[in-house]
Amino acid sequence: MATKQASTAGSGDADAAGQQQQRRKVIELEEGWKEMVVGCKKLERILAAEEGVGFSSVEYMHLYTTIYNMCTEKAPNNYSEQLYDRYPEVLEDYISKTVLPSIKEKHGEFLIRELDQRWKDHKIMVRWLSRFFHYLERVFIPRRRLPSLKETGWNCFRDLVFNAHKTTVTTIVTGMVDEEREGQIIDRTLLKNVLDIYVELGNDMKLYQEDFVVAFLKGTADYYSKKSQAWILEDTCPEYMMKAEEYLQKEKERVKHYLHSSTEEKLMEVAQRELLAKHTDQILKKLLFDDKVEDLSRMFRLFSRIDGLAPVSKVFKEHVNEQGMSLVQQAIDAAISKKSEKKDVVSMLELDFVRKILELHDKNYAYVTGCFQNHKEFHKALREAFEVVCSKDVAGCTSAELFASYCDSILRKGGIVKLSDEAIEENLDTVVKLITYIRDKDLFFEFHRLVKKLGRRLLFEKVGNEEHERSMLSKLKQNFGEQFTSKMEGMLTDITETKGEQCKYEAYIEAHLGSNPWVDLSVTVLRTGHWPTYRTCEINLPYEMAALLLLFNDSERLSYSEIVTQLKLTDDDTVRVLHSLSCAKYKILNKEPSNRTISPNDVFEFNSKFTDRMCRIKVQLPPSDEKKKVIDDVNTDRKFAIDASLVRIMKSRKISTHHNLVAECVEQLSRMFRPDVKMIKRRIEDLITREYLERDKDAVNSYRYLA
Amino acid sequence: MRRSSKKSSSSTAAATAGPTKAVSKETERIDQLFYTYADRASGMIDPEGIETFCSHLEVPHTDVRILMLAWKMGSEKQGYFTLDEWRTALKALRADSISKLKKTFPELVQEVMRPSNFLDFYTYAFRYCLTEDKKKCIEIPVACELLNLVLGLQFRPQVDKLINYLKYQSEYKVINMDQWMGFYRFCNEINFPSLDNYDSDLAWPLILDNFVEWLRENKS
Numbered sequence: 024m025a026t027k028q029a030s031t032a033g034s035g036d037a038d039a040a041g042q043q044q045q046r047r048k049v050i051e052l053e054e055g056w057k058e059m060v061v062g063c064k065k066l067e068r069i070l071a072a073e074e075g076v077g078f079s080s081v082e083y084m085h086l087y088t089t090i091y092n093m094c095t096e097k098a099p100n101n102y103s104e105q106l107y108d109r110y111p112e113v114l115e116d117y118i119s120k121t122v123l124p125s126i127k128e129k130h131g132e133f134l135i136r137e138l139d140q141r142w143k144d145h146k147i148m149v150r151w152l153s154r155f156f157h158y159l160e161r162v163f164i165p166r167r168r169l170p171s172l173k174e175t176g177w178n179c180f181r182d183l184v185f186n187a188h189k190t191t192v193t194t195i196v197t198g199m200v201d202e203e204r205e206g207q208i209i210d211r212t213l214l215k216n217v218l219d220i221y222v223e224l225g226n227d228m229k230l231y232q233e234d235f236v237v238a239f240l241k242g243t244a245d246y247y248s249k250k251s252q253a254w255i256l257e258d259t260c261p262e263y264m265m266k267a268e269e270y271l272q273k274e275k276e277r278v279k280h281y282l283h284s285s286t287e288e289k290l291m292e293v294a295q296r297e298l299l300a301k302h303t304d305q306i307l308k309k310l311l312f313d314d315k316v317e318d319l320s321r322m323f324r325l326f327s328r329i330d331g332l333a334p335v336s337k338v339f340k341e342h343v344n345e346q347g348m349s350l351v352q353q354a355i356d357a358a359i360s361k362k363s364e365k366k367d368v369v370s371m372l373e374l375d376f377v378r379k380i381l382e383l384h385d386k387n388y389a390y391v392t393g394c395f396q397n398h399k400e401f402h403k404a405l406r407e408a409f410e411v412v413c414s415k416d417v418a419g420c421t422s423a424e425l426f427a428s429y430c431d432s433i434l435r436k437g438g439i440v441k442l443s444d445e446a447i448e449e450n451l452d453t454v455v456k457l458i459t460y461i462r463d464k465d466l467f468f469e470f471h472r473l474v475k476k477l478g479r480r481l482l483f484e485k486v487g488n489e490e491h492e493r494s495m496l497s498k499l500k501q502n503f504g505e506q507f508t509s510k511m512e513g514m515l516t517d518i519t520e521t522k523g524e525q526c527k528y529e530a531y532i533e534a535h536l537g538s539n540p541w542v543d544l545s546v547t548v549l550r551t552g553h554w555p556t557y558r559t560c561e562i563n564l565p566y567e568m569a570a571l572l573l574l575f576n577d578s579e580r581l582s583y584s585e586i587v588t589q590l591k592l593t594d595d596d597t598v599r600v601l602h603s604l605s606c607a608k609y610k611i612l613n614k615e616p617s618n619r620t621i622s623p624n625d626v627f628e629f630n631s632k633f634t635d636r637m638c639r640i641k642v643q644l645p646p647s648d649e650k651k652k653v654i655d656d657v658n659t660d661r662k663f664a665i666d667a668s669l670v671r672i673m674k675s676r677k678i679s680t681h682h683n684l685v686a687e688c689v690e691q692l693s694r695m696f697r698p699d700v701k702m703i704k705r706r707i708e709d710l711i712t713r714e715y716l717e718r719d720k721d722a723v724n725s726y727r728y729l730a
Numbered sequence: 731m732r733r734s735s736k737k738s739s740s741s742t743a744a745a746t747a748g749p750t751k752a753v754s755k756e757t758e759r760i761d762q763l764f765y766t767y768a769d770r771a772s773g774m775i776d777p778e779g780i781e782t783f784c785s786h787l788e789v790p791h792t793d794v795r796i797l798m799l800a801w802k803m804g805s806e807k808q809g810y811f812t813l814d815e816w817r818t819a820l821k822a823l824r825a826d827s828i829s830k831l832k833k834t835f836p837e838l839v840q841e842v843m844r845p846s847n848f849l850d851f852y853t854y855a856f857r858y859c860l861t862e863d864k865k866k867c868i869e870i871p872v873a874c875e876l877l878n879l880v881l882g883l884q885f886r887p888q889v890d891k892l893i894n895y896l897k898y899q900s901e902y903k904v905i906n907m908d909q910w911m912g913f914y915r916f917c918n919e920i921n922f923p924s925l926d927n928y929d930s931d932l933a934w935p936l937i938l939d940n941f942v943e944w945l946r947e948n949k950s
Contacts, residue, residue, distance in 0.1 A: 681933035704936045711908050724933040
């Protein structure tokens with residue numbers, strides 16, 4: 024490179040300096056340009072892959088210097104602008120003469136292959152030319168803020184070659200993708216390279232998005248739309264799901280192989296929409312829940328991707344509900360057809376129903392924790408389905424009563440249902456889960472405690488295994504809190520302690536009186552409060568009847584009110600006994616008036632004329648309605664619970680609207696039962712009368728707490 | 731019989747005697763009128779006396795105007811008027827004779843019916859019926875009578891239906907103050923007979939919820 028030497032000599036050395044500072048020869052534009060053209064022609068030959076053609080470093084330097092000189096002269100010999108304008112012309116020339124014709128004559132894959140090659144060539148060409156024309160980048164281009172040589176060079180290709188063919192190219196590419204989808208092998212590298220052109224040429228991916236992705240996604244949508252419609256008609260649900268999963272996986276891999284990573288999200292969205300979202304209803308219609316865990320899991324996986332679990336859980340809920348309700352219906356039908364001697368007694372039939380319900384729950388719970396990955400939507404669906412099923416009465420019994428009876432039968436010694444220890448525990452676990460579905464849980468607890476259940480099991484020593492009893496109680500305590508289980512725990516403790524004492528007593532007797540005591544004594548100590556009240560009367564004439572008849576020893580005629588006063592039974596019980604003595608088969612008492620109902624104005628007279636052929640007669644005392652008693656007790660407890668809840672709420676809030684108070688009360692108590700809104704209103708009015716609350720004078724629908 | 735807790739008549743007479751002669755004359759006549767009906771022994775007008783009083787006024791003693799007069803008096807015990815109570819009302823009404831008193835009745839009715847007073851009167855009517863035994867509630871038949879008397883004129887259709895219902899239902903045997911006030915609010919606020927703006931989710935007393943339910947059932 025000829026270097027310019029700065030003149031430092033004084034005027035004396037003017038000549039020498041002048042000689043030294045040899046003014047290089049000014050290159051005229053056309054003169055210089057001619058040199059450049061030679062270089063470009065050589066470049067073309069290199070690109071054409073001619074053997075043995077290359078630039079020596081001298082040639083390279085010469086070209087560089089030519090440009091350099093032309094750009095560093097002072098005006099009017101500074102040809103920067105002209106050179107900048109002529110630079111792209113070189114490219115354009117080459118493109119129109121060589122590149123375009125070569126592409127034009129090709130089709131399909133060959134076309135894009137050609138394009139790929141030409142683009143590679145073009146990049147090389149631009150690189151070389153940029154080196155030759157480099158000096159423009161140093162001064163001229165920055166000063167004028169013009170596009171760089173590379174950019175200008177690339178734009179030539181874009182404007183003349185790419186834009187002219189991009190639509191065709193896109194069509195070819197999407198066509199090849201579809202072929203691959205159909206299972207053919209395609210040249211992935213080629214596609215990657217071609218798509219890279221879009222990326223490289225488009226500013227900020229604009230070219231790629233607008234000229235490729237849009238068409239590609241549409242093509243994908245069309246493809247899967249057709250495919251899915253065909254599959255839906257032909258395939259079973261599991262088959263469809265499998266295919267969908269397979270194809271979706273392939274799309275994901277496709278991105279890795281030749282698409283830009285930014286396309287993945289939209290691509291998956293489109294494919295999933297066509298395959299799954301659009302056909303959800305039809306797919307779910309075909310869904311069968313017959314034990315194909317794998318299929319259900321797949322379904323869950325796929326639908327969770329499109330956020331479409333709601334319809335799936337809905338179908339699941341309907342399925343569970345249907346099965347549960349059919350069990351209910353079966354049980355109801357069976358109960359009607361069987362001979363109903365003892366309507367109140369829960370029989371084998373009802374226990375069988377409970378067992379089937381337990382099985383149904385276990386099976387579907389396994390689906391929820393397994394295939395449905397414990398998703399809360401499915402827990403909810405299961406719960407809602409069972410809440411409905413458990414709200415139905417079977418053979419006149421609520422599910423609360425049935426579950427309590429079932430527990431009784433598996434816990435009692437010699438019960439109808441015999442199970443292994445492990446099975447007992449599993450059953451109890453499931454029962455506890457089912458109790459959460461019952462609205463009026465407090466009913467279950469009362470039944471479990473009383474009527475033929477825990478109390479009797481303990482008293483009559485029919486407890487199969489105390490461990491199980493305790494285990495059940497602790498499960499109940501864990502899930503529902505202490506308030507209901509504390510009484511029952513107390514009952515168990517009483518019996519255990521009693522047994523202990525009994526043993527000590529027997530040991531004592533043996534020690535002191537030998538093995539022949541006069542009286543066989545066994546005692547059971549019960550703490551009141553734990554135990555319900557019982558009347559254990561097993562004698563032929565029930566206690567109350569005898570007591571009532573004994574009253575007639577003192578007087579032949581007695582009025583209803585006299586009997587009630589002297590006997591000190593409840594009205595209900597008195598009516599029962601009187602009815603059995605005066606209105607039933609054997610009229611031991613005469614009643615005035617002699618109709619068949621007992622009223623408070625009746626008068627009774629001992630029937631001295633009573634005879635019968637038989638010596639021994641049995642006067643039936645129909646058992647008191649234990650079930651009714653349970654329900655009454657529960658209602659009384661509920662009143663107290665509501666009162667306590669209301670006072671608690673008002674104490675903390677000081678002032679509340681009616682609506683909020685009721686809503687909060689219902690919520691607080693919902694763990695145990697669903698309070699009747701009318702009952703709540705009644706209790707509120709009662710609390711107003713008892714001056715716990717008052718109506719707010721300023722707000723007509725609000726209450727204030729009275730401290 | 732509840733003993734009046736008021737001060738003795740003579741001391742009050744001295745305390746309330748006006749400065750002018752006219753006023754003191756009026757007071758004298760009012761007092762005299764009182765004593766024509768009062769029972770010697772108790773110093774109060776008792777039920778018999780009230781009957782006589784009413785017959786002179788030519789108004790039945792079950793008439794609402796007598797109740798209004800009692801309100802004006804601030805009378806504490808049903809069936810009895812004390813001298814203080816008597817004075818309070820007659821002075822305010824500027825009536826010292828039967829004829830004058832009769833003439834003031836329209837004015838008295840107007841005064842009671844004024845919205846600012848009516849609520850007070852309505853509340854008073856309930857309390858007036860409470861007795862030693864029943865300190866917080868009045869029995870259904872009494873409540874029905876009272877409703878008729880006090881609200882009948884203004885709200886005839888509602889009152890008739892309500893009375894029918896109260897007699898028909900058996901859940902409640904007595905009415906308390908809260909329910910009593912509820913009746914008044916009901917008549918004032920609820921469209922009748924459409925009942926379209928009644929919402930049982932609000933804090934209406936339960937007895938009214940049941941009443942509305944009964945009305946709606948019996949409409950069809």
